[in-house]
Amino acid sequence: MSVHHLTHFAGLPVEDFTPSAPPTGDPSATAWRIATDYNGRLSDVFDEFLDAVDTTRVSHLVFGFDDNTTDVPRMLAEHVGRLPALRNVFLGDIVWEQMEMSWIEREDITPLFEAFPDLECFEVRGSEKLRLRPIARTALRRLRFESCGLPSEVVRAVGACDLPNLEHLDLWLGVENYGGDVTVADLAPILNGERFSALRHLGLENAEHADELAAALASAPVVARLESLSLALGTLTDEGAEALLSGQPLTHLRRLDLHHHFLSDAMMERVRQALPGVEVNLDEQEQRDQDGWVYVAVDE
Template identity: 55%
Template sequence: MDYREFNDEVGRLNRGSYAGLPVVEAPESDGALPEGLPAPEAAAWRISWNGRNDGFEANFRHFLTAVDPAKVSALIVGDWGSAYETSSAQAIGLLVEHAGRFPALRSMFFGAIASEECEISWIQQSDVTPLLEAFPSLERLEVRGGSALLLRPVRHESLRVLRFETGGLPAEVVRAVGESDFPALEYLEMWLGTSDYGGDATVADLAPILSGERLPALRHLGLQDSEIQDEIAAAVASAPVVAGLESLALSMGTLTDEGAEALLSGQPLTHLRHLDLHHHYLTGPMVKHVEAAFAGTGVEVDLSEQEEADDDWRYIAVAE
């Protein structure tokens, strides 16, 4: 799985594409069925509540009658109704209740809520483990929002992509990922965030992931958006999981010269195709040092978004 291509594809969600399909708003319960709806398999269907009709559950049940769910391969779950104060548990319950009607579902983005609707760290999540348990053929799961987010250790044979977008990822979730068995997982991305918003994971919590023992197929690892990015870089420098990777992302956080030096002093990284360090606090000389270290190796290094500390205060890319 090519990191650059996948990363570009992730960014296209806001421009109307997901899982290689155009995003189409699911018909709402209070409106007439639109003409010219695409075939169920030809769209990534976005289900949400607009604040005007009978609510998310009504929209979801209406979708089941308006579109043949048996052919749907991609679902996007947006606002389930006042997500800043209402747990996602009911929305997850609805999906689990009707999981058998979605045999073709392979991709799900749960909590795809724009900041204009609800800031990322205000999204009230819940236990997302039932989504993995109810959809054994799911290949891609992405979750936005870390408040009250929970994951229990689970085994899933089909999952190839797992992403958590948060301004603060609970340590319990990080540990659950490390304790889970994902034999097919190729792409793991976690925005660890800040302790101000519940991002309390330590390097010790990451140890099972860094060992790679339960992630035999992993080709991309993203440990990003962290206020302990230097510590993470130092741990990654000797982590066994790195040998099997094609791409590594330690971006969006507070990486400084100390972390970059630790990374360069560790195991060779020249087998990578991509090394993403964007949004960092490296000095000019260290940027040149990193560039020189990978010159002529074929490794594509992203050192964009060079930030400057404000009186020793450094901020991560995504917090609130």
Template identity: 50%
Template sequence: MTDIGHPDSFHGLPVHTLPGPGAASTVPLPDAGSVAWRLESAWQGDLTFGALWQHFIDTVDTTRVRALLIGPWWQEAYTSFAPVVDLLAGHADRFPALRGLFLADVVSEECELSWLEMCDITPVFEAFGQLEELTVRGCGQQVEDRPSLGLRPVRHTSLTSLRFESGGLPSGVVRAVGASELPALEHLELWLGVSWYGGDATVEDLAPLLSGAALPALRHLGLQNSEIQDEIAAAVASAPVVARLESLSLAMGTLGDEGAEALLSGQPLSHLTSLDLHHHYISDPLLDRLRDLLGPDRVNGEINDVEYWDPEEDDDRYVAVNE
């Protein structure tokens, strides 16, 4: 996974991984509200996530916990995230101060993105009404008879930042976000991914988001890591929501000259403070025109590891994060 790593900080707080109950340590735990707590049970012998969770709520004053990250939750074999969601929702009353939540803070060395067995995360929205920031990592690919990442339309009045990191985001999740009432949401980032890993969202599925009506407070929109990035750029070029954005990301995907032309010939973008296009397939002349339009400091056109791509010899393009 490129563009994916363990964050050093989350929700404005340094990340601290809670030692397991059997870990001997002479170092006292930090103040409950001073860090973002990270829980991981994998590779700790017979420690189950349930046992680690009990240790957490017994050891830390959870009434003062402001941010929480869930790392690897399995033991030997990968298992569904559903029991973790059940624990979170079932103990929501113990976390009145929780404002930031990261579901599945896992990197490729621990589990490939497409192998993470996610589930319906709607109960998290419903249980934590004061949540302000939610990040969800994981693909939508169904594993055997277990459901994939899912979401039903919700109403949540406190959430200001929502981020889905996926190599294949299901269209049902995209439509659910568009059908939700999120009046405070300022930052939305969707890694749409590829169809091979369950990313089957279309431009039509994005229409409620692009209209701007569903998200009145939105200031940053990221529609990225997509294999249909040119189609998305063409839709964005005339989307009403763009006029009130401060920043826009179409990064990490297969954006090429067709999409760049659409952006250049569409509605004005000069009001944007940032246009992120990193990991792209745009020719230098068109990239220069975008930089002239917005200013070189406001366009991130870094190509990264696709610099060798030759459009005359290779029609294949790839997104930054898939498996």
């Protein structure tokens, strides 16, 4: 699977900030991408952005390739007074040609939430050195982690957060070889419905142990309140699909995303027949490798 640069983010088109060509349009109509190359410093580009754009009207920021020396959450926190309208942030809009996802280094993202309590959407790609402490925020509605290996400490911190208006949560759990050590027990506060009373979409994606997750979801109280559920990009086999179909009803869902899976033709048909009113994505039927192993979509 290829990971692509964003063209839109949180409802707005993405536009690259180019220091040599100062923008002239409405700053509030664009999701601004701040990035550098192998020879530059992201903090320098961001300083130029602050000077060139009326940042009091900027609501969306996307950060792309950087030099791995800039702590973006802390940098944003230091300029909180210049960004009163900021509501949506994406960290790590980096594609394979620039850097493999497993190499993308992150940092403690907690300062971003502490400095911007009105943040509504936060998405991050890459999880090497990623850290998070539990937060309490009423504005946050969308939270997404794209990863080859999401640390269990981060998932437990998410589960300990107080986010009463969170509607959309995506966790790319990844593989153990790249730090993806999340267990079903780590997900318990999310699955048992103790947290996130407004949650309508849950994605447990790019997961090495998708069958175990499917078995847990088959009886997880949170599922009853969801409109959309995703086990996409992972290693789901007939065993996991059987667990889903044998568990609690899923007919209330609007969407069930299972794309990139290892289901047999017969099981794919069973899923479709069992959920006639649900939009089920069964694209990308994969085949086991020559040694019989299954694999996630993004593992490095």
